[in-house]
Amino acid sequence: MSGVLSLGIYDKKGKLVRVLAREATKKDFFVGLNGFITNWDGKDDAGKPAPAGTYSARGFAVGELTVEGIAYHGNDWMIADDSPRLRRVLALELRASGRLALWAEGADGRRQLVRMDQAGEFAGKIPLDPEIAKLAVGDDAAAEKPGEAPPRAVIAGGKVALVEKGETHPLPLPDLVKPLDASLGREDRVWVIDQTAERTEVKEFSRAGEFHRHLAIDPAEPAPVRIFASRTSDLIFLIEEKTGVQRVRGLALETAAKDGPPGKAAVSTWKTVLTKSIVASDTFATVAGQLGRPQPFKPEDKIRVRLVPNPLFQEAMQDLDVQIGIDTKGAFLRAPDGLPIRTLTETPVLKWAVMGREGGKAVTVFQSDGALVEEFKVLKIANTMAFDAGDYEWAGK
DSSP states (O other): OOSEEEEEEEOTTOOEEEEEEEEEOGGGSEEOSSSEEOOOOSBOTTSOBOOSEEEEEEEEEEOOOEEEEEEEESBTTOOSTTSOOEEEEEEEEEOTTSOEEEEEEETTSOEEEEEEOTTOOEEEEEEOOTTGGGOOOSOHHHHHSOOOOOOEEEEETTEEEEEETTEEEEOOOOSOSOEEEEEEOGGGOEEEEEEOSSOEEEEEEOTTOOEEEEEOOOTTSOEEEEEEEOSSSSEEEEEEEETTEEEEEEEEEEEEEEOOSTTSOOEEEEEEEEEEEEEOOSSGGGTTTOSSOSSOOOOOSOEEEEOOOOTTOTTOOSEEEEEEEEETTEEEEEOTTSOEEEEOOOOSSOOEEEEEEOSSSOEEEEEEOSSOEEEEEEEOTTOEEEEEEEEEEEOOO
16 A cells, blocks of 8 residues: 555553654665564653563554645635734834834744735735834834834823933823823824723824824724824724734725714714734634534544555454644644554644544544634545554563
């Protein structure tokens, strides 16, 4: 049977002691007259010497198996295989070039600078020194190396302040309850996220403290926690959050406020030019109902498959309850005793992976590294044959 081999060493009780070969090919063995030859040094998977006794060597040959990528779930930033796997957006800014610059945390926990266009299309990323990655201001050159930052609005001591040329000056902005974040916009307008007991609001002031407008935020929607305004146009970006969800929205002023009927406040209209969400996926339970199914997907702890008969081993098992496992390299199929059988995906730092049948012969797999959920279809999962290489006496060392 052509394919790959996985071979394990087992003690008399049937416990897996050592994974001796994992998805090995002919080149990984010595080729003998009647088969493949390999050596065992008498140690277990932890590197400790195994006690003297009888051990068996057995495993599986796996033929052609097909894994098809189907969809991404829970992360709107992920639109292609080479898109950045963003777990959390930390800060963003609209550059003079018209592109977005995002400071984000990747699935591996590292900070990175990611360039996007205004539609949210991936335009390249730059690994950053951790200290530089804390910056959220400046042009492309300033973002890549330390430099003097332009004026910016910040929250200092619970108040809105202006940082300019290394000095911090409080701004006289009236009627703020609990400002969460602030940003300088066009014509030095000051945008503030203000949290009250009833709601979170986005307000715009002049530097002198004159109130201009506010944006109403639906309490049922994610609440804004950070704001970034364009210095050249009436365009703002909000990072908004609620339990389990982070959303980035870009809003452009469509119609300026005009005087309305007596007794009613003037109203501006805003157009959403960008919206991207990340749904927390640290566990399957948090995303189980958001996988595009009419009924929630039900993972199976094991899936029974009928094995290919082994003509050299008449007593070989006919059925195998395969399970799914993860390690630092990705997701894989394994036997119930823990022997890895076949790699399914090569996504590092996975947090979980599940599988199940949804009709037909294909097996559906979902996995997540905490940044997004990936969906796969696995075909020919039963193209597997069991083999037994016999028992051996180990004298110990």
